[in-house]
Amino acid sequence: MDIKQLKAIVTVAEVGSVTRAAELLHLVQPAVTRQIRTLEQELGIPLFERTGQGMRPTEAGAIMVDRARRALNELERARAEVQPTPGVVTGIVTLGLLESTSDLLAEPLVTALARDRPGVELRLMTAYSGHLQQWLDDGDLDLTLLYNLDSTPSLNAHPLVRERLWAVAPRSAGLRADRPVPFTEAAKHPLVMPASGHALRRLIDAAAVRSEAAMDVVMQTNSMRVQKQLVQAGHGWTVLPGVGIADDVARGALSAAPLSEPDVWRSVVLATPRFGRTPPAVEVVARELVRQINSAVAQGRWPSAQIQGDDTPTEGE
Template identity: 80%
Template sequence: MPSADGTGGVTVDVRQLKALVTVAEVGSVTRAAELLHLVQPAVTRQIRTLEEELGVLLFERTRQGMRPTDAGSIMVDRARRALNELERARAEVRPHPGAVTGIVTVGLLESTTGLLAEALVTAVARDHPGIELRLMTAYSGHLQQWLDDGDLDLSLLYNLDNTPSLNARPLVRERLWAVAPVSAGLRSDRPVPFAEAADRPLVMPVSGHALRALIDAAASRAGAELRIAVQTNSMPVQKQLVLAGHGWTVLPGVGIAQDLTSGTLSAAPLTDPDVWRSVVLATPRYGRTPPAVEVVAHELVRQIHSAVAHGRWLSAQLPGADSTAETE
């Protein structure tokens, strides 16, 4: 369909993109109009004009509200990223003499949020108030996908080498621990043989999860068969079910430090075999790295080194530390 400028392309403006994304998020033109401070016919007109320019329907009108079509879902995803990039650009070019400014979206492994999230936000707010932080938490596989898709600027991942699209900087190695109710009496100075832990009912990450892959590989090496009681994709749920007596679980030390300090769970490092994971800082391999992203990456690394040096990251080692432990 010809565009307004006669070039044969499609002309889309920022208002249309905002209307598209907002309607998709709230499922209602009326609610979207309220959030955008527009009248309802204006939002309807922006959506309809965009549909006419693209030659496809972007929404289905259902009893449950406005639902994106397959084409609409693609456009919403792209529009959201375009709006985010525009917002980032505005933040970077806004005049702040001598200050680093911008929006930085950071991916944190769910197990590390208790240790790193507040400390990172506090340090960046104190030293670089012109930087707006956005923290996203998930498991490693999801974070890697978001980083590849351009939704994150940098992210913690684990057991990842450099890829064609990402640089991976090793930050820390840490052991996996058997985690049990306090009544089990597990202790940090008494490692538990993997076969012993595997013989208990286990609350496990779901199959396909990177942590589950580490556990399955260790079970194979130990010649043990896992007694799985329940599977979940949530670390807090794993700990909650262990606390309720549904079995033991396996987690990285960083994810249970607060629970051990408060005495709500007991835990011990796994042995025979020892099971380790390597946490890396992953960043896009190509494209310009904004100064704000460099600043946040430096601060995140500093926070991790400090946590290891002061013993807040359980059974962790920095790269280059001597170790005879078996690694994954």
């Protein structure tokens, strides 16, 4: 098993064609076919099957492609780290951002790193907290923002921000930041909610239990953008962290108010793997991310957020 074989199976899996893969790899088609067949013979199992839609990995092939992609990524990262310019931090860093924070943090973070740390190649992934945690555990992320999570045997969680959840409604509802909305009042409206199983939905469900409010959930989605679009179109209200709706409220697309009775908070943490070496490039990105978050809170761009230190209790403690 060699690097050429790994590149061949990953590329064929991505494009679905040996011919196209050969073009991308700057090889002739028989060479790519030979690399795949040699690897299949070594493993004793077929890695691809030919279908009307092109080359598709078998079940075993999908496993090999996933592992090969990670191995190639690690080799690429190692090459970036061991060939630095003297005095310059270099490397590839994959960072996970909560979907609700991406509009606030992504652009200023990329701009700051491009200006001050040009040797660091940043790769951004956005998703809900549960997906990001799984990707961190799988080794696909170097560090990530998560929420309402303590340190676990596999990762360290460093508290950053404690923020309030908001009731979000169409502009016509006239919700205001200085007039909190009781949870029972929000629950009287049809609700567009995060899908069951998401950490944000668990916070909302717990608040409903505490307030003894019955929710009329008319739609569930795993996309914050879809939640906001449906609310703006008049399908109901929703509940989101303030950071996720600040721009929408500022431009008049939505109205929003902090939830009360009970107040509902979430704690955002920076999670990193507990074991293994932390490359200098990852440390650089972590420091800049924390600086951007502190700046956003200090300037009021992260609504109803409070900076947390490592000694500050997280939600539920």
